[in-house]
Amino acid sequence: MRAISFLIPAFAGFLLAACQTASPPPAPAPEQAAPGVTPGTFRMPSGSGCSGEVERFQAVMDNDLATGHTTKGVHSRVSAEIANARSTCAAGNEAGAISQVRATKSRFGYP
8 A cells, every 4th residue: 555655646746747848839930920910021111201101001001911901802992092192102292192192091991
């Protein structure tokens, strides 16, 4: 009987030691971010004036599509409006292009 009472704590200690030596599962690779999460590799475009505004909003929209925060249909409509603002900017109408970007953001619920 004494041998059994000695073996039970030893066996329990063995089980606990086995649990503590197990390594945690590896973290997912950065390019395999969870759905709905912006990957760590995302970089907001730099630039000033209307061209910077246009490119940053397009990057946000592309990221929202890639992460599932918007649909392809909404992305296409917003991208078409961004293309109009890009053309306005290229024509030298900075204020008009920025105004178009702001109107599109407001219409689609972007700050």
